[in-house]
Amino acid sequence: MRIAIVDESAMRASIMEDGLADLPGCEIFVVSQRNGLLARIAEIEPDVVLMDLGNPSRDVLEEYFAVSRALAKPIAMFVDESDDDAIAASIDAGVSAYVVDGLAAGRIRPLVDVAIKRFNAFARLQTDLDEARGKLAERDTIDKAKRILMNTKGVTEPEAYAELRRKAMSSSRKIVHIAEAVVTAHELMGD
Amino acid sequence: MTETLTIGFLPLVDACLPILAHEHGFAADEGLDLQFVRDVSWATVLDRLLYGHTDAAHLVAPLALATTLGRGRPAQKLAVPFVLGLNGNAVTLSSELATRIAEPGALGDPRKVGEALAKVAKARGEAGRRLRFGVVHRYSSHNYMLRYWLSACGIRPDEDVEIVTVAPPFTADALAGGEIDGACVGEPWNSIAVDRGVGVIVLATAQIWRRGVEKVLAMREPVLDERRDATEALIRAMRKAGKHFVDPANWAENARILARPEYCDADAEVIGRAISDKLVLSKGSAPIHYGDFMFQHSEAANFPWVSQAMWLYSQMSRWDHLPYTAADALAAAGVFRPDVYRSALIGTGDPLPGASSKVEGSVAGPLAVGTQQGDITLSANTFFDGKVFDPDRVEAYLAEGG
Numbered sequence: 001m002r003i004a005i006v007d008e009s010a011m012r013a014s015i016m017e018d019g020l021a022d023l024p025g026c027e028i029f030v031v032s033q034r035n036g037l038l039a040r041i042a043e044i045e046p047d048v049v050l051m052d053l054g055n056p057s058r059d060v061l062e063e064y065f066a067v068s069r070a071l072a073k074p075i076a077m078f079v080d081e082s083d084d085d086a087i088a089a090s091i092d093a094g095v096s097a098y099v100v101d102g103l104a105a106g107r108i109r110p111l112v113d114v115a116i117k118r119f120n121a122f123a124r125l126q127t128d129l130d131e132a133r134g135k136l137a138e139r140d141t142i143d144k145a146k147r148i149l150m151n152t153k154g155v156t157e158p159e160a161y162a163e164l165r166r167k168a169m170s171s172s173r174k175i176v177h178i179a180e181a182v183v184t185a186h187e188l189m190g191d
Numbered sequence: 192m193t194e195t196l197t198i199g200f201l202p203l204v205d206a207c208l209p210i211l212a213h214e215h216g217f218a219a220d221e222g223l224d225l226q227f228v229r230d231v232s233w234a235t236v237l238d239r240l241l242y243g244h245t246d247a248a249h250l251v252a253p254l255a256l257a258t259t260l261g262r263g264r265p266a267q268k269l270a271v272p273f274v275l276g277l278n279g280n281a282v283t284l285s286s287e288l289a290t291r292i293a294e295p296g297a298l299g300d301p302r303k304v305g306e307a308l309a310k311v312a313k314a315r316g317e318a319g320r321r322l323r324f325g326v327v328h329r330y331s332s333h334n335y336m337l338r339y340w341l342s343a344c345g346i347r348p349d350e351d352v353e354i355v356t357v358a359p360p361f362t363a364d365a366l367a368g369g370e371i372d373g374a375c376v377g378e379p380w381n382s383i384a385v386d387r388g389v390g391v392i393v394l395a396t397a398q399i400w401r402r403g404v405e406k407v408l409a410m411r412e413p414v415l416d417e418r419r420d421a422t423e424a425l426i427r428a429m430r431k432a433g434k435h436f437v438d439p440a441n442w443a444e445n446a447r448i449l450a451r452p453e454y455c456d457a458d459a460e461v462i463g464r465a466i467s468d469k470l471v472l473s474k475g476s477a478p479i480h481y482g483d484f485m486f487q488h489s490e491a492a493n494f495p496w497v498s499q500a501m502w503l504y505s506q507m508s509r510w511d512h513l514p515y516t517a518a519d520a521l522a523a524a525g526v527f528r529p530d531v532y533r534s535a536l537i538g539t540g541d542p543l544p545g546a547s548s549k550v551e552g553s554v555a556g557p558l559a560v561g562t563q564q565g566d567i568t569l570s571a572n573t574f575f576d577g578k579v580f581d582p583d584r585v586e587a588y589l590a591e592g593g
Binding site for chain 2: 034035053054055056057058059060062063064066129133136137
């Protein structure tokens with residue numbers, strides 16, 4: 001696993017490095033310069049990024065991961081605060097972050113584990129959501145095509161659907177693609 | 192009994208209302224003790240709110256919607272019972288770029304500046320180095336205003352130029368280092384870039400949308416429910432702070448307060464410019480006055496119009512390239528809470544709009560509107576391209592390239 005530690009304080013970064021030292025098969029990279037941060041992260045291609053909650057580069061990094069989905073990685077964060085309620089709240093919030101009471105080497109590993117688990121869970125959720133959204137859009141198109149057929153050919157809804165399905169099967173295409181063609185043709189021809 | 196509320200903020204002039212409510216004792220009069228947590232990045236302000244480090248936060252409005260909709264992170268319901276202000280941002284270009292497209296000494300006409308910028312953007316794109324603009328966050332009004340303006344002027348924001356995130360306090364550095372060619376950011380960070388001689392202010396965002404929603408006071412919905420009385424007390428205190436803020440007699444004092452290290456940590460003279468709607472456009476030039484630069488109080492500026500949330504949702508769909516869904520639209524509309532604003536102020540005599548939504552961009556001149564109490568006259572709220580946004584026709588608006 002490749003871990004990037006982003007921290008402008010070399011001392012804090014070294015505490016984190018210590019905390020991860022016994023992790024087998026783990027490569028650690030410390031980034032302490034704000035300039036050229038994104039280029040450096042791209043170069044490292046980390047599996048997880050570890051940084052302070054208050055790090056000024058957070059918006060920049062999160063935007064970068066949002067835009068370059070292929071590079072999207074969990075960001076694990078910590079704050080120097082000892083507050084059990086805050087820890088519970090952060091876990092409820094389900095973000096890929098965790099609050100530790102004080103920055104001690106021993107706390108770093110569980111933090112990384114939680115961050116990765118949270119991130120994966122959310123990434124799955126996001127994929128499901130994208131899929132569901134796609135299906136919704138497909139259903140819309142099919143409904144539109146059905147309405148067009150019903151209006152222009154005076155057929156019932158089941159008949160319109162059967163026609164779309166028939167055409168899809170005979171041309172080995174998906175129903176939604178046939179529906180798209182119907183809608184497009186209808187738009188081109190005008191009402 | 193005094194109740195404590197902790198408020199997260201970024202060092203910007205438009206964090207003024209809760210700060211001044213505290214400093215002038217309006218909060219104390221309402222039985223509140225306000226504590227502040229300052230950060231430098233919106234991600235941190237938001238995390239502290241979600242983790243319960245803070246009870247409420249000064250937040251870019253679209254981020255409250257994005258958080259509720261689960262964009263980029265698991266969904267958490269946020270509620271906005273109060274808008275901290277309208278506009279107050281500007282577009283600052285690198286001095287080199289500004290001399291090629293802007294008129295010196297005046298805020299340009301958005302259409303003309305945009306068309307000139309389109310030519311430069313095209314040439315730069317062909318030369319293989321696209322113009323790059325900084326905004327404060329993906330989910331910020333800065334991003335949406337900039338994109339709205341660029342695209343209406345024929346510049347495709349995702350293809351013809353690059354838009355990247357730069358935290359407000361680093362804008363001047365990024366301009367100086369050539370990392371970006373321009374930025375859309377709040378005050379005092381435009382003026383700081385100007386004073387350092389690394390940028391020129393060419394437009395105020397109020398020229399793009401005259402009454403555009405800017406920062407909001409955001410809370411987690413369960414916290415708002417649990418602390419409803421304290422929230423309403425805070426709303427009353429911030430309205431009093433707003434009245435104090437717009438009175439010219441208080442400008443100098445308020446600028447000094449906001450300039451303090453624990454708040455904006457900037458020069459009081461520079462902050463005073465934003466407060467008094469004055470802008471120094473380029474280093475060493477005389478300040479110009481732009482009356483609508485920052486809008487923190489009048490015309491129900493703090494009222495959370497549901498139609499404003501809907502406009503932000505329309506832009507979020509547009510630029511995230513996601514389809515409009517009725518469920519998301521409903522969730523986005525539910526973030527703005529005019530009901531809480533109303534119940535806080537009913538009986539105080541403070542003017543309250545009768546409606547919760549309006550057609551944005553439709554008011555061309557002074558218009559008295561129906562109220563529940565008091566009088567409100569809205570002045571022009573137009574978009575620079577003359578389009579109107581009807582919150583009941585979001586899908587059609589998007590289909591027309593809104």
